[in-house]
Amino acid sequence: MRFLLLILALTLLAGCGRHRTPVEKANEEGILLIGNGTDPKDLDPQITTGLPEFVVQTSLFEGLTTPNPKTSAPEPGVAESWTVNADSTVFTFHLRPEARWSNGDPVTAQDFAFSYERILSPAFAAEYAMLLFPIKNARAFNAGEVTDFSKVGVKALDTHTLELTLEGPTPHLPTVISHNAYFPVHPPTILKFGKMTDRHTRWTKPGNLVSNGPFQLEDWNLNERVLVKRNPYYWDADTVRLNGIAFLPITNQNTEERAFRSGQLHVTNSVPLSKRDAYRLADSPDLHMDPWLGTYYYLLNTARPPFDDPLVREAFNAAIDRQALVDTVTRGGETIAFSIVPPNMEPYQPPASPIREDVAHAQKLLAEAGYPGGKGFPTVELLYNTSETHRPIAEALQRMWYDNLGVEVDLVNQSWPVYLDRRKKGDYDIARAGWFGDFNDASTFLTMWTADSGLNHSGWASPEFDALIKQSEMTGDPTERLNILREAESVFLRDMPIIPLYYYNRIYLKRPEVKGWYPNLLDLHPFKYVYLETDTPAKSESGN
Amino acid sequence: MLTFVLRRFLEAILVLWLIVTATFFMVRLVPGGPFDGEKDIPEVTRQQLEAYYGLDKPLPVQYLNYLGNLVQGDLGTTFKYQGWTVNEIIARKLPVSFELGALAMGIALVIGIGAGVLAAWRPGTTTDTAPMSLAMLGICLPTFVLGPLLILVFGLKLHLVNVMGWNLPQDRILPALTLGLFYAAYVARLTRASMLEIRREDYMRTARAKGLPEARVYLLHGLRNGLSPVVSYLGPALAGLISGSFVVETIFNIPGLGRFFVQAALDNDYTMVLGCVLFYAALIIVFNLISDILLVWLNPRRKLS
Numbered sequence: 001m002r003f004l005l006l007i008l009a010l011t012l013l014a015g016c017g018r019h020r021t022p023v024e025k026a027n028e029e030g031i032l033l034i035g036n037g038t039d040p041k042d043l044d045p046q047i048t049t050g051l052p053e054f055v056v057q058t059s060l061f062e063g064l065t066t067p068n069p070k071t072s073a074p075e076p077g078v079a080e081s082w083t084v085n086a087d088s089t090v091f092t093f094h095l096r097p098e099a100r101w102s103n104g105d106p107v108t109a110q111d112f113a114f115s116y117e118r119i120l121s122p123a124f125a126a127e128y129a130m131l132l133f134p135i136k137n138a139r140a141f142n143a144g145e146v147t148d149f150s151k152v153g154v155k156a157l158d159t160h161t162l163e164l165t166l167e168g169p170t171p172h173l174p175t176v177i178s179h180n181a182y183f184p185v186h187p188p189t190i191l192k193f194g195k196m197t198d199r200h201t202r203w204t205k206p207g208n209l210v211s212n213g214p215f216q217l218e219d220w221n222l223n224e225r226v227l228v229k230r231n232p233y234y235w236d237a238d239t240v241r242l243n244g245i246a247f248l249p250i251t252n253q254n255t256e257e258r259a260f261r262s263g264q265l266h267v268t269n270s271v272p273l274s275k276r277d278a279y280r281l282a283d284s285p286d287l288h289m290d291p292w293l294g295t296y297y298y299l300l301n302t303a304r305p306p307f308d309d310p311l312v313r314e315a316f317n318a319a320i321d322r323q324a325l326v327d328t329v330t331r332g333g334e335t336i337a338f339s340i341v342p343p344n345m346e347p348y349q350p351p352a353s354p355i356r357e358d359v360a361h362a363q364k365l366l367a368e369a370g371y372p373g374g375k376g377f378p379t380v381e382l383l384y385n386t387s388e389t390h391r392p393i394a395e396a397l398q399r400m401w402y403d404n405l406g407v408e409v410d411l412v413n414q415s416w417p418v419y420l421d422r423r424k425k426g427d428y429d430i431a432r433a434g435w436f437g438d439f440n441d442a443s444t445f446l447t448m449w450t451a452d453s454g455l456n457h458s459g460w461a462s463p464e465f466d467a468l469i470k471q472s473e474m475t476g477d478p479t480e481r482l483n484i485l486r487e488a489e490s491v492f493l494r495d496m497p498i499i500p501l502y503y504y505n506r507i508y509l510k511r512p513e514v515k516g517w518y519p520n521l522l523d524l525h526p527f528k529y530v531y532l533e534t535d536t537p538a539k540s541e542s543g544n
Numbered sequence: 545m546l547t548f549v550l551r552r553f554l555e556a557i558l559v560l561w562l563i564v565t566a567t568f569f570m571v572r573l574v575p576g577g578p579f580d581g582e583k584d585i586p587e588v589t590r591q592q593l594e595a596y597y598g599l600d601k602p603l604p605v606q607y608l609n610y611l612g613n614l615v616q617g618d619l620g621t622t623f624k625y626q627g628w629t630v631n632e633i634i635a636r637k638l639p640v641s642f643e644l645g646a647l648a649m650g651i652a653l654v655i656g657i658g659a660g661v662l663a664a665w666r667p668g669t670t671t672d673t674a675p676m677s678l679a680m681l682g683i684c685l686p687t688f689v690l691g692p693l694l695i696l697v698f699g700l701k702l703h704l705v706n707v708m709g710w711n712l713p714q715d716r717i718l719p720a721l722t723l724g725l726f727y728a729a730y731v732a733r734l735t736r737a738s739m740l741e742i743r744r745e746d747y748m749r750t751a752r753a754k755g756l757p758e759a760r761v762y763l764l765h766g767l768r769n770g771l772s773p774v775v776s777y778l779g780p781a782l783a784g785l786i787s788g789s790f791v792v793e794t795i796f797n798i799p800g801l802g803r804f805f806v807q808a809a810l811d812n813d814y815t816m817v818l819g820c821v822l823f824y825a826a827l828i829i830v831f832n833l834i835s836d837i838l839l840v841w842l843n844p845r846r847k848l849s
């Protein structure tokens with residue numbers, strides 16, 4: 001009974017007036033509280049591949065280039081300038097002399113060379129080493145075919161000059177190298193805790209990690225928070241206005257939304273489906289639905305019947321109402337998709353899509369394929385992984401195909417690893433899929449469909465498409481390159497190995513006092529430009 | 545007593561070995577592997593990763609290696625939380641789950657025993673039906689309903705407490721209540737049934753015949769014996785509270801061990817799954833042992849066997 005009384009007393013004590021929310025406290029301290037999905041698996045930028053890790057790492061590290069907060073276009077980072085030869089095969093980066101690590105050491109070209117050798121070393125087994133493959137001999141070095149790193153196209157010409165020689169023309173390299181795989185690591189720190197190629201040492205733990213970005217690691221409590229604080233040695237420290245950032249891993253969308261409403265977060269990672277309408281109806285300024293560089297689509301298994309028949313693929317594509325799907329199911333203001341490359345990827349101009357929505361046409365195509373009115377069509381399976389969003393989308397499409405084509409589609413829900421395993425083995429008929437661009441270039445959505453790509457699980461392979469992709473990689477002229485990529489996308493869409501449904505929107509909640517955070521296709525928000533301004537109402541009540 | 549504990553210890557070793565063996569081979573039957581992602585990694589990288597973690601060796605060799613490390617208390621490195629060992633994660637997260645479990649058990653015992661004793665005091669009256677109806681409600685109301693309800697009232701409407709996290713002392717109140725009230729309902733029903741039975745025992749009648757006040761007879765003589773079924777229930781319940789608080793940990797975003805356990809299973813994180821299974825199995829064994837010893841202490845006529 002005493003215990004119960006104690007609890008009641010605590011509750012009453014806590015209830016002496018409305019308690020000061022974490023956001024109110026953080027506003028005074030200049031700390032941004034941000035929901036970050038899951039906990040980072042690691043903070044080593046050369047090991048991780050996921051978005052939650054990337055978000056934290058962008059606060060801690062800086063590459064040669066860094067994205068513009070509004071456009072995501074590459075702008076000078078550690079490199080204050082760069083030059084490129086005529087056919088875009090040799091880039092020379094001039095590092096700013098004032099760039100420093102968080103322990104005060106200068107950031108040098110040798111540090112970058114060390115970092116690139118580390119990520120490419122076979123013994124290190126970095127999953128994202130492949131992102132450095134545009135560099136000459138990088139792929140061969142990673143495969144162990146070349147053992148001498150001096151033969152790889154990475155050369156520190158002097159302390160502040162780094163030369164990258166590439167396999168072929170790569171005019172978009174400045175965009176690619178803002179990725180975390182290209183971030184530098186501090187060689188003395190790496191070597192202090194192990195060998196260059198040791199994957200798991202204690203160098204990323206609080207107190208050990210040395211970084212070169214606008215912030216440095218203060219605390220990392222697994223599944224609780226990652227706290228970073230201002231790095232006084234950062235070359236552009238005067239621009240940084242936040243004193244720190246707390247990245248909170250919140251896997252449950254409802255928990256995160258409640259935390260936002262109760263003043264425990266400035267920015268969320270997501271908004272639950274069930275809450276989106278409430279925020280929209282309330283015309284909440286906290287709700288943000290920004291175009292994102294991603295496409296939600298269904299993968300068709302073209303390696304086996306019935307989707308080995310292009311007529312069937314086209315019929316399934318034509319028999320759905322994408323607008324109804326985004327209006328009534330996803331409710332995130334998404335743009336419906338008829339291509340794999342999202343729009344607004346300027347200067348890329350997408351080709352005209354052959355995909356059209358026409359139920360009568362779809363029925364005609366299915367009849368031509370030998371299934372008039374859906375008669376004789378086998379029951380196919382739609383494979384998707386467990387998620388609040390995937391299930392209702394699958395149910396809606398199941399209904400559309402039944403109503404419009406008279407075909408039965410069974411829904412198969414699997415956990416993520418089982419779903420991936422079945423997809424990779426080609427053990428599916430239709431599989432949910434989605435893809436976000438690693439960088440702002442059409443190639444990130446197209447090269448994945450070549451016959452030898454580790455992402456092409458469709459069973460579709462086209463020598464014509466592969467040749468065009470190869471040609472684009474050998475072309476130094478940026479305009480011609482984009483024309484070739486457009487042609488490649490035309491070939492891809494003509495054969496329809498996928499059903500594009502919509503282009504993702506980044507849907508999240510953000511309090512009005514968060515400034516310097518702009519919508520952009522890559523959803524990159526360099527934290528050195530973000531700040532808190534509390535002249536706006538501190539309490540957010542929308543979306544109840 | 546010592547022989548009893550020693551025998552149970554040896555039994556526990558055998559049980560744990562069987563559990564670790566079964567789990568080791570079962571997790572390997574799940575499709576996919578710990579390095580699977582949407583993007584296929586190059587074959588050469590996969591081979592390097594497998595070699596790094598020793599997964600390139602035949603399964604029996606991997607099994608023996610695991611047992612060898614286990615004997616030395618090393619549960620291995622996790623595949624997903626790279627750079628963290630399983631020992632490290634359990635050591636960091638157990639105190640959180642343990643604290644939540646202990647607080648919830650405290651609430652369950654105080655409310656459950658109180659309600660059960662009250663209900664059995666005058667069977668069939670309002671003092672019986674009211675707490676028992678509430679207990680039934682507690683059993684029927686799952687934690688994923690009760691948790692958000694408490695959050696809605698105390699967090700979002702009254703703004704008394706935070707709705708998630710584990711930083712301030714008051715952050716413990718809602719999660720502990722959510723978990724504790726569910727178990728309180730069971731404890732209440734067990735206590736009531738036991739107390740009703742005890743009332744008819746000879747020694748209770750003797751005590752009354754001696755002229756002792758009814759309340760003293762009921763609470764002093766009755767309760768000590770009446771608690772036996774509750775104590776039997778405590779062992780597995782406490783282990784369940786500590787290991788099974790995944791839902792509550794998710795609702796309140798509590799950095800406990802339960803979330804790691806479930807996520808490890810979803811991620812095919814072999815070493816983490818094995819570590820958690822072993823740890824929870826050991827927990828159940830230890831709590832059952834403590835519960836058995838407590839039962840003998842409550843009723844010396846019982847024998848440790």
